[in-house]
Amino acid sequence: xxxxxxxxxxxxxxxxxxxxxxxxxxxxxxxxxxxxxxxxxxxxxxxxxxxxxxxxxxxxxxxxxxxxxxxxxxxxxxxxxxxxxxxxxxxxxxxxxxxxxxxxxxxxxxxxxxxx
Amino acid sequence: xxxxxxxxxxxxxxxxxxxxxxxxxxxxxxxxxxxxxxxxxxxxxxxxxxxxxxxxxxxxxxxxxxxxxxxxxxxxxxxxxxxxxxxxxxxxxxxxxxxxxxxxxxxxxxxxxx
Numbered sequence: 001x002x003x004x005x006x007x008x009x010x011x012x013x014x015x016x017x018x019x020x021x022x023x024x025x026x027x028x029x030x031x032x033x034x035x036x037x038x039x040x041x042x043x044x045x046x047x048x049x050x051x052x053x054x055x056x057x058x059x060x061x062x063x064x065x066x067x068x069x070x071x072x073x074x075x076x077x078x079x080x081x082x083x084x085x086x087x088x089x090x091x092x093x094x095x096x097x098x099x100x101x102x103x104x105x106x107x108x109x110x111x112x113x114x115x116x
Numbered sequence: 117x118x119x120x121x122x123x124x125x126x127x128x129x130x131x132x133x134x135x136x137x138x139x140x141x142x143x144x145x146x147x148x149x150x151x152x153x154x155x156x157x158x159x160x161x162x163x164x165x166x167x168x169x170x171x172x173x174x175x176x177x178x179x180x181x182x183x184x185x186x187x188x189x190x191x192x193x194x195x196x197x198x199x200x201x202x203x204x205x206x207x208x209x210x211x212x213x214x215x216x217x218x219x220x221x222x223x224x225x226x227x228x229x230x
Contacts, residue, residue, distance in 0.1 A: 043120070043208070044206070089158070091159075103161035103164050
């Protein structure tokens with residue numbers, strides 16, 4: 001049973017436009033969410049996170065929104081740049097609830113392609 | 117400061133063999149976690165070690181094992197390799213438990229089982 005779902009395997013966006021990557025989760029114990037970015041032949045790198053006490057967190061061009069009632073989060077990238085082309089993984093854990101006993105639970109990733 | 121180092125980067129084995137992968141965490145990080153990445157399943161948690169003790173383990177068979185040394189370096193071992201074990205194995209380190217800290221990943225070890 002997949003507890004973190006990224007339903008779009010790939011997403012193509014024009015340079016300069018907004019990229020919106022979506023993620024849904026099912027485990028109510030999850031209270032801390034992270035986005036990682038992965039280039040080919042490299043390990044994932046941390047991008048941005050949000051705890052369940054907030055509904056928005058912003059870092060430069062990256063903003064993550066959390067809708068707890070819908071168990072949904074999204075990552076917005078504005079404006080999108082060619083270097084943003086990568087695979088983006090959504091991850092979740094129960095940092096405060098103690099439901100993080102199994103490490104981070106990752107989605108399967110969304111391949112973002114920024115077109116010039 | 118040096119990142120997480122994984123060796124070897126690439127290796128090819130045949131079914132039935134065993135393999136050992138190594139991970140050197142960031143200096144000062146005491147937790148090392150291992151993940152398996154496959155195209156169909158994404159990143160799946162294997163196990164986490166903290167201060168030489170396995171803290172938790174994912175849903176993988178007993179053929180997958182690991183250990184952590186006193187200097188926080190970690191190894192994982194897969195015995196009796198199967199074709200389905202072909203994957204990218206990622207190691208990540210963090211200051212404390214992985215559920216409460218941001219993970220820093222290595223570049224991974226790409227295992228191909230023939």
